Amino acid sequence: MVAAVSISHIYKHYGNLHALKGVDFEIPKGSFFGLLGPNGAGKSTLINIMAGLVRATQGTVRILDHDVRLQWRQARHALGIVPQELAIDPFFTVHEVLRLQSGYFGLGRENTPWIDELLHVLNLSDKANTNLQKLSGGMKRRVLIALALVHKPPIVVLDEPTAGVDVELRQVLWEFANDLHQKGHTIVLTTHYIEEAERLCEKIAILNEGQLVALDNTSVLLARYPYRLLRLSLTCHDVILPTGLQDKVQSFLKNELVLRLHKEKDQIGEILESLRGANIQFSDLHTEEPGLEDVFLSLTSREKGKK
Amino acid sequence: MNWYGLYTLFGKEVWRFMKVASQTILTPIITVLLYLLVFVSVLEEHVTVYENISYTAFLISGLIMMSIIQNAFANTSSSFFQSKMMGSLIFLLLPPLSTFEFYLAFIGAAVVRGLVVGLGVWIATLWFIVLPIYNLWILLCFAILGSAILGTLGLIASIWADKWDQISGFQNFIILPLTFLSGVFYRIDTLPEFWQKISYYNPFFYMIDGFRYGFFGISEMNVAISLAIVCLFFTAVSAFCLWILHIGYKIRY
Numbered sequence: 001m002v003a004a005v006s007i008s009h010i011y012k013h014y015g016n017l018h019a020l021k022g023v024d025f026e027i028p029k030g031s032f033f034g035l036l037g038p039n040g041a042g043k044s045t046l047i048n049i050m051a052g053l054v055r056a057t058q059g060t061v062r063i064l065d066h067d068v069r070l071q072w073r074q075a076r077h078a079l080g081i082v083p084q085e086l087a088i089d090p091f092f093t094v095h096e097v098l099r100l101q102s103g104y105f106g107l108g109r110e111n112t113p114w115i116d117e118l119l120h121v122l123n124l125s126d127k128a129n130t131n132l133q134k135l136s137g138g139m140k141r142r143v144l145i146a147l148a149l150v151h152k153p154p155i156v157v158l159d160e161p162t163a164g165v166d167v168e169l170r171q172v173l174w175e176f177a178n179d180l181h182q183k184g185h186t187i188v189l190t191t192h193y194i195e196e197a198e199r200l201c202e203k204i205a206i207l208n209e210g211q212l213v214a215l216d217n218t219s220v221l222l223a224r225y226p227y228r229l230l231r232l233s234l235t236c237h238d239v240i241l242p243t244g245l246q247d248k249v250q251s252f253l254k255n256e257l258v259l260r261l262h263k264e265k266d267q268i269g270e271i272l273e274s275l276r277g278a279n280i281q282f283s284d285l286h287t288e289e290p291g292l293e294d295v296f297l298s299l300t301s302r303e304k305g306k307k
Numbered sequence: 308m309n310w311y312g313l314y315t316l317f318g319k320e321v322w323r324f325m326k327v328a329s330q331t332i333l334t335p336i337i338t339v340l341l342y343l344l345v346f347v348s349v350l351e352e353h354v355t356v357y358e359n360i361s362y363t364a365f366l367i368s369g370l371i372m373m374s375i376i377q378n379a380f381a382n383t384s385s386s387f388f389q390s391k392m393m394g395s396l397i398f399l400l401l402p403p404l405s406t407f408e409f410y411l412a413f414i415g416a417a418v419v420r421g422l423v424v425g426l427g428v429w430i431a432t433l434w435f436i437v438l439p440i441y442n443l444w445i446l447l448c449f450a451i452l453g454s455a456i457l458g459t460l461g462l463i464a465s466i467w468a469d470k471w472d473q474i475s476g477f478q479n480f481i482i483l484p485l486t487f488l489s490g491v492f493y494r495i496d497t498l499p500e501f502w503q504k505i506s507y508y509n510p511f512f513y514m515i516d517g518f519r520y521g522f523f524g525i526s527e528m529n530v531a532i533s534l535a536i537v538c539l540f541f542t543a544v545s546a547f548c549l550w551i552l553h554i555g556y557k558i559r560y
Contacts, residue, residue, distance in 0.1 A: 014560075053400055054560045073309070073403035081401055087394030091323050097398075103315025104402035147398060 002065045004029040004155050004186035005050060010059035012045050012210075019045045020056070021210040027155075027188060027203075029064075032181045034201030034218070035190045038300055041207040043190045044084065047159050051081050063155060077105065080153035084160045086140045088132040094119070094143055095128040098150055105151035118146040121176065138169045145176070156180060157188045162196065174200060194293040198222075208300045225295045230259045230268060232275075233284040242278045245271065257282075313408040316399065320416030324382055331420065335378055336427045339370045343435060346492065356494050357525050365519070367432045369491035372453060372518040374428045376511070379421035379454035380482055383413050383461035384474055391465065391558075400559065406552040410462070410545070417458025418451055425450055438522050445530065446521030452537050453514040457482070459544045466548075466557055485511045495527055510540040 003026040012020040020042045027033045037043050048054035050061050052068050052075070060067055066074040089097055098118070102111045119125045122142040127135060132143065141161065148156060158177060162170045174196065181187050191197055197204060197218075204221055206214040214221060234255045241249065241257075248271075250260040261271065268287070275282070324331040347363050356365040390396040399409070429438070440446065464477040489511035495503055506512050517533035520526035526533065552558070 048560075051401055052559065053397065055555065073405075076401060076403040079401075081397075083394075083397055085394045085397075087397060089390070089395040089398070090393070091326055100315055100319050101398055101402070103318075104309075104312045104399070104404060106309050106311045106403070108311060151402075 001029060003027060003062075004031070004064060005188070006060075006062040006065070007046070007050075008060050008062075010046065010049060010061065011057045012042070012049065012054065013057045019210055020049075022059075023207070023210070023212050024059075025205055025212055025215050027186065030181075030184055030186055031203050032177075032187045032201050033189065034197035034204040035188060035207065036194065036197055036204060036296055037190075037207035040209075041300075042210040043207055044159060046207070047081065047157055047188075047190065050157065051079060052076060077151065078154055080148035080151065080156045082144050082148045082156070082158045082161050084163065086137060086144070088135075088140055088143070090131070090133045093129050093131055094124055094135070094146075097132060097143070098146055101147050102150045107151060111150070114152065115146075115150060118149055122146050123172070138165060141165055141169070141173075145173070149180075154184070155186045155188065159190050160192065161189075162191060162193060170196075194296055198293075206296060206299050213299045214295070221295050222289075225298060226263050227260050227294065227298075228263055229288040230261050230271065231286055231288060232257045232259070232282045235281040235283055239280045240278065241280070242274050245274060309403055309405070309408055312402060312404050313412050316404065316409070316412035317415045320382070320386060320413060321419050323386055324416070324420050331378070331382070332424055332427055335374050335424050336431050339374050339428045340431055342370055343367065343432065347435070357523065360523055360525070361436065363436050364438055364523075366492065367428075367436060368438060368519045368522045369515055371425050371428045371432075372450070372515050373486055373491045375421040375425040375450050376453045376457040376514065377482070377486065378424040379417040380457040380461040380464075380478065382417040382420040383458045384465045384478070385461075386416075386465075387413065387462055388465035388468060388471070388474055392471075396558070406549055410459075410549055410552060413462055414455050414458045414545075417461065418454045421454030421457070422450060440522060441524035442521050444521075446518060448534070449514055449518040449521060449537065452541055453518065456510075456514070456537070456541050456544055459541075459548045463544070463548050463551065466551055469557075485509055488512075489515045490527070491515055510536060513537050513540075 005027040007023055007025055010020050010023045011018070023042070023046060035043050035046070045054055049056050050063065050068060052072055055069070060069070062068070063075040064078045066078065068075045092100065095115070098115045099112075102108075102115060116125075119128050122145060124139070124142055124146065127139055132140065135143065145161070156177075161173055161177075165173065177187055177189070177200065189197060189201060201218055203217050204214070205212060216224070229250065234257055237255045245259065248259045248261060248266070250258040252258070259271065261268070343363070343366065346366055356362060387396070390399065404412075432438075460482065464474055468474045468477065488506060489509055490506065495506045495512060498506060513528065513533040513536045516526045516528050517530050517537060520530045520533070
């Protein structure tokens with residue numbers, strides 16, 4: 001089956017800065033795909049290469065098998081990008097910009113019902129004749145989503161769509177993204193809210209310093225992480241931990257001690273025994289399975305550690 | 308060819324300047340009327356340019372062309388640069404519009420703005436004098452070519468510029484001197500020899516002179532030579548503009 005996005009050996013150099021260093025992976029058709037990485041990892045550069053806004057120094061990107069450099073018309077038709085920045089044209093109303101954007105893609109009046117549907121689904125109907133300048137940040141974000149979808153692209157890229165968005169709108173956006181996914185769209189998501197990616201994405205790629213450091217199904221990535229957390233509520237915080245536990249401390253704030261334990265090497269019974277031996281009392285304890293954030297931090301810090 | 312996309316972008320650019328018509332059409336017309344009041348009242352009795360052609364008629368024809376080309380420049384430079392600064396340019400770069408379609412839409416709108424302002428100035432100056440029309444096609448030909456050239460220069464300036472200062476620098480240090488030294492207000496052959504020679508290297512002179520020929524049937528330079536030079540200049544600036552658009556200079560990194 002043709003991949004939604006195929007990224008082959010992509011390098012991008014800005015002078016001496018190597019933003020992408022041979023990135024190579026595929027985004028399956030119909031998937032909800034997360035692209036994660038710390039700031040400066042190369043996520044936006046990669047998305048911009050997909051969109052034709054940035055030209056790769058080397059390598060190819062294909063959108064539904066269309067090369068973004070050679071078959072750029074087909075590739076751009078297949079892609080809808082929701083950019084990070086709240087960029088707007090101050091001259092026009094919401095309905096006018098949607099009509100114009102639809103026209104740039106060669107779609108005329110026949111696309112009006114879809115524009116009206118987008119306005120309705122994104123709760124923008126009552127703002128259709130409002131100038132973009134007069135909209136709140138959340139409303140502008142909805143307009144950006146409508147602009148990305150106006151030509152009905154099979155692949156939708158959401159670049160940090162919930163940055164600076166309130167909780168309510170975030171929920172609306174995710175429900176909308178889920179609906180699109182259910183309807184068969186491929187969704188590519190970059191976000192700083194790792195828990196969102198964990199909840200929504202079936203497959204995740206993690207970029208760090210311009211390189212791909214992980215690519216797998218979310219559940220597999222989580223299973224690959226060899227640690228779990230043991231959270232203890234101590235009765236007294238003025239304690240001296242046994243030497244063998246000190247390197248396992250993830251955090252120790254007030255009376256709450258969090259230990260990071262290896263799933264196979266560390267036995268909880270032995271840990272509790274060691275605490276009792278040091279006369280450390282606790283009133284409560286529970287274990288936590290790792291989240292994607294832990295996997296993310298582990299992978300991105302490991303790469304730093306290699307340097 | 309994405310004809311509908313091209314048509315939409317062209318329409319959007321025209322729509323944009325029509326939405327702020329008081330600033331984009333009315334203001335330049337009033338500026339020209341002020342020029343006329345000052346220059347005509349001071350110089351009408353003292354300057355003779357051609358026999359049987361008053362200085363007012365000579366000046367108005369030059370001012371019409373000056374308004375056409377300056378507004379064509381302003382249209383592309385302000386629209387494109389504003390989109391670039393506000394980040395909304397991305398919505399023109401994501402759709403399947405080719406370099407050529409993009410260029411045609413912007414330049415087409417610049418030509419329309421130039422012609423609308425030129426027509427407005429012509430109508431406003433009817434109160435001063437009714438200009439004869441010797442050859443409408445030559446008039447239109449130079450008006451369209453002139454506005455296309457300045458629209459292209461506006462696009463080049465806005466692609467190159469990173470700050471509003473640079474756009475106004477381009478306008479104040481390149482476009483304005485070339486316009487004022489092109490014979491809008493005087494005949495080139497009345498200048499000292501050195502400045503005459505310099506003026507013949509100014510492509511704007513050929514636009515103004517050829518345009519004036521369309522009104523009076525008289526020009527300083529043979530109109531065919533002016534047309535050839537203007538066409539050549541148009542080809543050169545268009546080729547350069549298309550090239551920088553094609554390589555994505557300061558647009559697609």
